[in-house]
Amino acid sequence: MRIGVFGTGVVGQAIGAKLVALGHEVRMGSRSADNESAATWAGEAGPQASRGTFADAAGFGELLFNCTAGLASLDVLRTAGAENLAGKVVVDVSNALDFSQGAPPTVGLGNADSVGEQLQREFPEARVVKTLNTVNCEVMVDPSLVPGEHDMFVCGNDESAKADVRSLLESFGWPANHIFDLGDITSARAVEMYLALWLRLWGVAQSPHFNIRLVS
């Protein structure tokens, strides 16, 4: 599949590399076409990897990954262009972390909104699926880094988009019976607000390679 990845940070690089390793063609998008991180990544990732602007990546991809910082994501997708998003699955793995008051950051957009909802509202023709934001980027693409059983969540309004994302997650190594559908895109606020607990659990686990499991 041709996949566009927004964001050149560690998350975008991890997702992009995994997608290339799985045989997809990946274009990494950034604000300017000559972004150094993207150039380095594309050079190392091989012939199936390319780079460009957000709009280039969005136009290229049949499916898109938002790996930008959550507080910038709405602006990034505007730059990518609504016409390049329409009808496409947009996998939103972002978190809105605000470090302006120091660490630990405040998390999310409050308790009545989320980046996932914000993107879906602004781009009603995109098929936004929130997932993967509840784990470290290395765990996103290699869940076996966390031993034993642990869980992943998907949120979104479009059932077939969620099914497509489930398949992708399974190709990343997430077992089908540990991917839980939390509901429509308003459930994105649940997984985004969870990041506040994730940050504290990181301190307990003493490693970013952890996750939670639903026990019932």
Add this chain to the structure above:
Amino acid sequence: MRIGVFGTGVVGQAIGAKLVALGHEVRMGSRSADNESAATWAGEAGPQASRGTFADAAGFGELLFNCTAGLASLDVLRTAGAENLAGKVVVDVSNALDFSQGAPPTVGLGNADSVGEQLQREFPEARVVKTLNTVNCEVMVDPSLVPGEHDMFVCGNDESAKADVRSLLESFGWPANHIFDLGDITSARAVEMYLALWLRLWGVAQSPHFNIRLVS
């Protein structure tokens, strides 16, 4: 021990009954001394159980449980009286759930505050420990309702208060190695914001008898 319990709802009743069963003397506090729920509870719970106003319960208890609705808790503790809280461990198990816009409720006090912090700020001489709010009230006092290993969290500024609460939690059945200290009282916002995910996981688990486990 003599323990005061604020709140006559299902949470206060579950906590109060457990404490009585463990041999503590428990006074349940409510806004008016003739609250019917408290009267019924005290009648059924036996001679170690009594009831009164919030101030009565606060004055009676050597340790206090806040089992009121999170959005009302600050007002409840003001009614109980700062002089009745000073120096005491206040176990805050509340959640701020706002149903004014319908269900599901919005959760918490935003992303930069929590009920736990609010109470500790207003009553600096109280020793507030946030815990138990991450599970259903039946699970709070009987963690074996959820099979297998799962975790509980404590948050607070006072180490000896957290140690006291750990002992209480162990007496409720929580294994010592599954009680994690998340840090000072600012970590209360992490466990309060988690409730948004908890509400969605309830839908997945199809039962309120569930919890999460940290896997690392």
